[in-house]
Amino acid sequence: xxSAKGRRLQFDLDDEDVKLFCEETEEQIEILDSALVQxxxxxxxxxxxxxxxxxxxxxxxSATIGHKKMASLTHAMETVLDAVRTGKRKPTxxxxxALLAGLDTLRILAQEVTTRVDSGAETTTLEANLLGLxxxxxxxxxxxAPAKAARPAERPIPAAVREAxxxxxxxxxxxxxxxxxxxxxxxxxxxxxxxxxxxxxxxGTVHATWPDRATIENGxxxxxxxxxxxxSSDEDQVHAAILDITDIAGVEIAPLAIDEAExxxxxxxxxxxxxxxxxxxxxxxxxxxxxxxxxxSQSVRIDVERLDGLMNLVGELVIDRTRLQQIREQLSVVIxxxxxxxxxxxxxxxxxxxxxxxxxxxxxxxxSRMLPVRSVLTRLPRMVRDTAAKCGKKVELxxxxxxxxxxxSVIEEISDPLVHVLRNAVxxxxxxxxxxxxxxxxxxxMVTVRAWNQEASIYLSIEDDGHGIDCDAIRRKAxxxxxxxxxxxxxxxxxxVRQFVFLPGLSTAKKVTDVSGRGxxxxxxxxxxxxxxxxxxxxxxxxxxxEFIIQLPLTLATTKALMVTSRGTVYAMPxxxxxxxxxxxxxxxxxxxxxxxxxxxDRLLPVRDLxxxxxxxxxxxxxxxxxxxxxxxxxxxxxxxxxxRLLGEQDVVVKSLGGLVGSRKGLTGxxxxxxxxxxxxxxxxxxxxxxxxxxxxxx
Amino acid sequence: MAMKLTESTNDTAGSEATEEHVVIFRLADEYYALDIQxxxxxxxxxxxxxxxxADTWVEGVTNLRGRVVPVIDLRRRCGVEASDPTxxxxxxxxxxxxxxxxxxxxxxxxxxxxxGDQIEPPGVLVTGADNAYIRGVAKLENRLVSLxxxxxxxxxxVDGEAESAEHQLAA
Numbered sequence: 071x072x073s074a075k076g077r078r079l080q081f082d083l084d085d086e087d088v089k090l091f092c093e094e095t096e097e098q099i100e101i102l103d104s105a106l107v108q109x110x111x112x113x114x115x116x117x118x119x120x121x122x123x124x125x126x127x128x129x130x131x132s133a134t135i136g137h138k139k140m141a142s143l144t145h146a147m148e149t150v151l152d153a154v155r156t157g158k159r160k161p162t163x164x165x166x167x168a169l170l171a172g173l174d175t176l177r178i179l180a181q182e183v184t185t186r187v188d189s190g191a192e193t194t195t196l197e198a199n200l201l202g203l204x205x206x207x208x209x210x211x212x213x214x215a216p217a218k219a220a221r222p223a224e225r226p227i228p229a230a231v232r233e234a235x236x237x238x239x240x241x242x243x244x245x246x247x248x249x250x251x252x253x254x255x256x257x258x259x260x261x262x263x264x265x266x267x268x269x270x271x272x273x274g275t276v277h278a279t280w281p282d283r284a285t286i287e288n289g290x291x292x293x294x295x296x297x298x299x300x301x302s303s304d305e306d307q308v309h310a311a312i313l314d315i316t317d318i319a320g321v322e323i324a325p326l327a328i329d330e331a332e333x334x335x336x337x338x339x340x341x342x343x344x345x346x347x348x349x350x351x352x353x354x355x356x357x358x359x360x361x362x363x364x365x366x367s368q369s370v371r372i373d374v375e376r377l378d379g380l381m382n383l384v385g386e387l388v389i390d391r392t393r394l395q396q397i398r399e400q401l402s403v404v405i406x407x408x409x410x411x412x413x414x415x416x417x418x419x420x421x422x423x424x425x426x427x428x429x430x431x432x433x434x435x436x437x438s439r440m441l442p443v444r445s446v447l448t449r450l451p452r453m454v455r456d457t458a459a460k461c462g463k464k465v466e467l468x469x470x471x472x473x474x475x476x477x478x479s480v481i482e483e484i485s486d487p488l489v490h491v492l493r494n495a496v497x498x499x500x501x502x503x504x505x506x507x508x509x510x511x512x513x514x515x516m517v518t519v520r521a522w523n524q525e526a527s528i529y530l531s532i533e534d535d536g537h538g539i540d541c542d543a544i545r546r547k548a549x550x551x552x553x554x555x556x557x558x559x560x561x562x563x564x565x566x567v568r569q570f571v572f573l574p575g576l577s578t579a580k581k582v583t584d585v586s587g588r589g590x591x592x593x594x595x596x597x598x599x600x601x602x603x604x605x606x607x608x609x610x611x612x613x614x615x616x617e618f619i620i621q622l623p624l625t626l627a628t629t630k631a632l633m634v635t636s637r638g639t640v641y642a643m644p645x646x647x648x649x650x651x652x653x654x655x656x657x658x659x660x661x662x663x664x665x666x667x668x669x670x671x672d673r674l675l676p677v678r679d680l681x682x683x684x685x686x687x688x689x690x691x692x693x694x695x696x697x698x699x700x701x702x703x704x705x706x707x708x709x710x711x712x713x714x715r716l717l718g719e720q721d722v723v724v725k726s727l728g729g730l731v732g733s734r735k736g737l738t739g740x741x742x743x744x745x746x747x748x749x750x751x752x753x754x755x756x757x758x759x760x761x762x763x764x765x766x767x768x769x
Numbered sequence: 770m771a772m773k774l775t776e777s778t779n780d781t782a783g784s785e786a787t788e789e790h791v792v793i794f795r796l797a798d799e800y801y802a803l804d805i806q807x808x809x810x811x812x813x814x815x816x817x818x819x820x821x822x823a824d825t826w827v828e829g830v831t832n833l834r835g836r837v838v839p840v841i842d843l844r845r846r847c848g849v850e851a852s853d854p855t856x857x858x859x860x861x862x863x864x865x866x867x868x869x870x871x872x873x874x875x876x877x878x879x880x881x882x883x884x885g886d887q888i889e890p891p892g893v894l895v896t897g898a899d900n901a902y903i904r905g906v907a908k909l910e911n912r913l914v915s916l917x918x919x920x921x922x923x924x925x926x927v928d929g930e931a932e933s934a935e936h937q938l939a940a
Contacts, residue, residue, distance in 0.1 A: 382835040639818060685822020730839040730867045730924070731820055731827055740818070740830055740837045748818040748832050 075190025081183055082136040088183055093371065094131055095180045098124045102173055104448040107455050109154070110166045118161075122151045128176065138268060139193050140179040142261055146197040147172045149260075149289040153204050168199050170452070194316060201258050231277050231298065235326070238300035243274065245300050248308065249322040252293045256317035263291040265315050273308045274301025298326065372438070374478065380435050381627065385723045385742060387428045392744040394421045436477070436625060443521045443528070444472035446485045450519065453489060457496045464503050464514040465496050471521035476528045477625035483602055484530070484622060487595045491532045491618045492517065494591065499536030499616055509613070511535065526624055527604075533617040539610040541567045548573075568608050569706070572596040600704065600755040601738070602626060603644050629724055631741075633717035633749065634700065636681035637688045640749035641713075642722045642741055643700060647754035649708070650701045651716055657699050668710045670701055675710040678761055683711070684736045684752075690714075704758035711757075724751060789883045789907075793914055794861060794874040797849045800914045801874075802883070802907065807919050809862045809869065811877050814854050824924070828873060833862065840871040846922060847902075865923055883907045888916065 083091060101124045109117060125148045132140035147169055153159035178191045227235075235245050250266050252259045263286045270276050279286070280296040301308060305323045312321045398421055402414060451467050458465040476484075500506075500515035507513055520531045544567050545559040553573065554562070574593035599606050604622035623629065623646070631642035632651060650670065658669040659677060666677040677699065679690065692714045701710045722741040739751040791802035792811070812833070817840050819829035826845040830837050840860060844851040857876035862869060888905045902921030907914045 386835050637821075639821065681821060687821075725837040727820075727830060727837060728839055728868050730841075730870060731823055731830065735822065737820070742832050742835065742837075746832055747816040748830055748837060750818065750820070 075188055077188040079182055079186050079188055080136075081186070082134070083183075087135075091131060091135060091183055092180065095128060095176075098128050098131075099173065099177055099180065100445075100448055102128075103170075103452050104450075106166055106169050106173065107451040109161045110163055111161070113154075113161055115155075118151070118155050122148065122155050125151055132179075133268065135183065136268075136272070137179065137183065138265060139191070140176060140182075141268070142265055143172055143176060143179065143193045143197060145261055145264055145289070146200045146258065147176075150200050150203055152289070159204060165203055168196070168203060172196050172200060197261060198257055201261075227278065227298065234277055235298065235300060238275070243300045243302055244304065245298070245326045246305060246308065247324050247326045248295075248297045248299050248312070250295045250297075250312060250318060251320040252295070253317040253319040254293060256293075258317075259293050260286060260289040260291040262315060262317050263295045266295050266312055266318070267297070269311050269315060270297055270299050270308070273303050273311060274299050377435065377439055377478075381439075381723075384428065384432050384435055387424075388432065388723070389742060389744060389746060391421070391424050391428050394424065396744065436627065439478045439625070439627070440475040441478055441481055442473045442475050443481065443484075443530075446481055446488060447472050447519065447521070450489070450492060454492060454496060454517065457493055458500075461497050462502060463496060463500050465500055465517055466514050467517050467519065469519045474521040474523055474528060476622070477627060479626040480528070480602065480622050480624070483598070483626070484620070487599055487606075487620060488519075488530060488532070490591050490595050491620070492519070495532055495534040495536065495616070495618075499534035499538075501537050505537075509537075523624070526630075527621050528624055530620040530622075531617055532620075533615060535615040538612040538614055538616050539568050539571060539608070540612060544568075544570050566706075568610055571608060572606070601753070603629060603646050603755070605705070627724060628721055629751075631720060631722045631751065632700065633720050633722075634680070634698070634713040635715045635717065636679070636684075636713045637686050637690060639681070639686070640717070640743060640747070641680065642720070642749050642751045643702065643711075643754055644751070645719065647702050647704055647758070648700060649703050652699050652701075654697045654699055654712070655695055659699070668699060668701070670710070673708060675701060675708045676761060677710045677712055680711040680713050680752075683757060683761065702754050702758055704755045707758050709758045709761045722749070722751065787885050789885070789888065789916065790881075791883060791914075791916070792861065792880050793878045794859070795876045795878055796844050796847055796874055797852075799849065800878070800912055801847075801917045802914045803861065803863065803917050803919060805880065807863045807865065809864050812860050812862065812871075814858050814860060814873075826924075831860075831871060833869070833871070836869065838862065838869045838871050840873060841923070843872040843874055843922070846924075863919055865919055867923055870923060881909075883909065883914070883916075891915075 102121060105117060105121045105124070109121060125144055129141055129144035129148055132144060150159070150165065150169065154161050154165070159165065175191050175193060175196055178189050179193075182189055239245050248270065250263075252262045256262060263281075267276065267279065267283070267286055276297050276299055278298045280294075281291050285291050286295075299308065305325070309321050309323050312318060398414075398417055401417065447469050450469065454465055454467040495517050496515075500517070501509065501511075503513045506515065516535050518531070518533045520529075520533075522529050541564045545554075545562070548554045548567075548570055549556050549559050553570075559567075572592050572595075596606050599620055599622065602622055603626075604620065606621070607619045608616060609619070610616035629642075630645040632645055632648050634641050634643060660667050660669065668675045668677050680700075681688070681690065698713050698716050699710050700713055700716075701708065703709075724739045725741060727737065727740055736753050736757050737750050738753040740748045741751055743749050789802075790805045792805055792808050793800055793802045795801075815831045815833075817829040817831045820827060823829070826842050828840040828842045830839050832838075842851055843861075852875070854873075855875070859874055859877045860871040861874055861877065862871050887909070888907045890905055891903045902918045903915045904918040904921070905916040907916060
């Protein structure tokens, strides 16, 4: 088939259906991605069946919308999978590689449905590879059927078909006998037959085919295809359309006179060698398995936007609830003594009920935004397999806790850091098979990914049994790069040194591979995770392995915060980063040489004015000594912030500041306060890192 | 102000044949117009939370029915003297490529249609920095209304660009 990258494509589906198609195919492709990797070696029958079904669904979907390339490629994959399923072929790594390569191209082809632009993806080689893997059932026979062999065998046409043809002829459509010969050198004749059939169906109605549809579908068709077609197009159009398909040796189209069909008595000519003489009458209902099989699902697809809209509404309700509570408090003061007890009682009851309902509503909606972390984990086996192959390592990936749930907002963010840490583990953690054997370890390295919930966080652990973190090597590298003096490096504890893996530019990899080693990865991982109010820790034993633990809040939609004011603006400081808040008067604050420091439990924290740090140019109006100090922490860095007033702790709904002002230093969002005005959410992580960096240098 | 819809049969060359449906507002003593398609609503001045360290024309952010909407002081943005809010001050909430944005204006005077043949290209009458966001000038009865290009008047999302635009305006 002619392929021109950038050419506009047409598919047989409405715009609304595009989304549906994409969701369906995405789902099947994901299933295939992780399942194919597991299929290598001695797979279990259920798994292969599941894979086969997924491929079949994809074929049906792509055929329905007329995506010929995709349908053809899936058909090739399905054929190979069928051989695996029936035991004719073992799923060696060669087979799995070919299938995975096909899957990657399928992804690109599926994209074409959205972009409607030809991606230029080539499928012929892939299909050839795939079918080359099968036992040579499809190879051309020694005496290739001559291109015109089918011609003399005029097929008998049953009465029912003749009637249909007569009807069509009356409607003015041409009745044609189409004979197609496929190049004997072609390795995939059944695929070509399938494509021809599809093309014919596009040109009009196919009333009969030889071989029958079932034979074509299950991949055993050979080099000749004959069909009776009625069409509004003329012969030349049909002719050209079929010639467009690769490997077509010849096409003959002749109008079929109905009466001619009627009296073909001497039609019992022997069929050409290898072809099947059956004739299946094709009605319009007997369409190939077009609709993807939907299993009765207990779940419903919801647009994320809809959920976000619901969340907004709940947010509004929460504000009203708070207001009502405030009014109730005001009322109780006013009506003390007056005989309005009953009024007050009713009011109290209503607000209590409203509070319960909104709390529950909020929780339910929060839950419906939760997804099992599985969706992020499914692509990992494939990734590990590919990375291990690239690095020449042997790695087995074990995962657990896939059902652990977290908010959609977090899932989207967690994928990249996870992939990066894993890549790191495979590339740098796990040793080469030779090194491992020499160290008395099994040749195949093991990487374990675990997910679990604890309190209000989700934890992801990535553990490898590789050679662990070499603290001395890191010390040397740090000194070499001028990040630390020799003395400081020697004095630092092993624990502290291990944290250096998160510093940019500090890779102890012997060489920079394609995969990693530039030393810019882990610091970005940490930055991104901390931006989400999460943390990442590392544990390691030299020679035994390392473990990275990523901790993230269950949801980014809300966060517990300490509310404070500074120069007239209300700020929310995420509690996860706050250690303590104290009265200025009660705090041990020293001012010397332009520096203000706070002594708090054997630690000296630099003290900064919150408003000033954020760039607020308005003057500070609070009298000295009446303010408050909030001690904040990020990792092992501590800074204290001076604020005007403490307003208490609160669950705040995080709202984005939007593109126009969003990239403001020190702020990660806004939240709607009880009185309807906005408070600003502080990026404590960012501020602490920035403020404390001078402290580190001095240490 | 009633405007007759004139036929475009005797057009002069160079002016758009189509009429424009606009919202006209006032900044100090100058009149501007925005395409009505971009205007979501017009509200009185709400409580605005200022963003520390933001540019001078960013007034802050406000809560609009549960959504956080940035508010820009259009007067400062256009180099016009900004005065304290009066009873007429309004926020014109628009939908732009940067999302929903609120624009502070001194007053909203009317919603009207301007026939194409009353619109002149900017060029002669508008100079300098204003050219970035004025796409035409209309003569209505006894005043000139500058047709504003929303995307041109909003700072681009890249900080650097926004800054240079500000310098240009301040010059």
